Amino acid sequence: MKGENYMSIAFLLISILFYSTLTTALDEPEFGYNEKSPNGPRHWGDVKEEWALCKTGDMQSPIDLSNNRVEVIPKLRALKMSYKPQHATLLNRGHDVAINWEGDAGSIVINGTHFFLQQSHWHWPSEHTINGRRYALELHMVHVGPQPDGTNKTAVVTLLYKYGSSDPFISELAKYIIEEDGEKSLGVIDPSEIKMGGNLYYRYIGSLTAPPCTEGVIWTINKKVSSVSRGQVKLLKHAVLKRYAKRNARPLQPLNQREVQLFVRPQGKE
Template sequence: MDNKRIWFSSIFIALFIISFAVPFALCQEVDDEHEFSYDMNSHNGPDHWGEIHPEWSMCNHGDMQSPIDLTHERVQTTSKLGKLDRDYKPANATLLNRGHDMMLRWIGEAGHIHINGTEYHLNQLHWHTPTEHTVNGRRFNVELHLVHESTDGRFAVVGIMYKIGRPDSLLSTLDPYLKVLASTKGVETNVGIINPRDIKIGSRKYYRYIGSLTTPPCTQNVIWTMVNKVRTVSREQVYVIREAVHDEAEVNARPVQAFNNRWLKLYRPDDYQNN
């Protein structure tokens, strides 16, 4: 009888752990991206992401999907959102070629941002070429995503767009590792201490809206903060990032999604409005 109790107890504990772990796992960005592509003509391209796995259905059926066009016609300008409160610090990081992008993952505590009283911890960053978000229909060359997560599993992403110009300092630091990993998918390499505060934003103004992850499973209710200023990268740096993409498509940017009935705000400090 004791053995039966132990057996039932073990099963109960296992099921309890799975019931919490599975929903958490399903909301994460996938690390191995070989199952989907950015080729619009492919059976596993963006129009079909929601058909690949049942838990990816939000990609096709969600009504708050990202990216979007940051159209000035629908923007509400406000000073009430407050400045982007970043509290970052240096931490060890690794670089991983996920097949469709390069991801820098912090191993130690790299700090956090505060939004509406919630603390979102910085987990990783990655790049898309060209930009996924557009501004009045215009795409730029690169988009960087800083992915943050709260203790209860909610996401907040800070996005920075880049055009061709002077080299970006972070990409310059990572250049040797990016070139080595371009031909090696699925290998995670230590790149030492990376300080996220070195990622320059250059503007206090930003767009804010509620959207989703831009890769499967396309989890919704993600708080998006898109920096207003477009920064610069060199043409060679764009080429190095592109080397990470192993499908037939020339891009790793999801098409713009329907805006639907959402709000889009542009934070502008009071001193901007008084000028």
């Protein structure tokens, strides 16, 4: 019982911190994705002092996941995912379309630490590439977890999409995405409906891909590529096209000697 109380308190504290810092920072209107704009990706670090890492950081994201850089770790501890239905809100943040879960929507476990799901959002085209190939869409599932030193760390689980058949999860949200900008209640949404699939995952330490470009983020990218229809990508794109460029993907960042690991999730296990 004490363990359950601890987890509930930890989730509450993490949610408060996440929405008062991370989400607020990502909602800032001062940055954009147009390379020719003075507030484009190359200039993010100059726009605000607290965004300096966007310019000076040496562990920035996204990166290219190249085979000749990947270290295969057959015994790397697998990613454990345990999600559950929870009330959620669809948010048009100007630079993307996001889902905010309003309560405990479950968590992932990385190296024994629970990271609680807070939010999901999309980038088009993909921010990460595999062997130089850029995909049509990229989903980020953002989690936050407590650390022994009292701080919180962010872990992002990523799914890449290529053009093909429609994605069922986006189809479920389509009627809300086409409505006006702002916030819309979705009712209860089950994150486990986002089908990851596959048993191969990339893992590396990077940063947020939007200001303030905070480093120390644990990235886990599913090697198996899902599919999305052109109409679905167009739907997401048009939702923010009024104020931003046709794309909301940050350019690739230098690897800077970082390790990129590849691990296998045993079949039938989370």
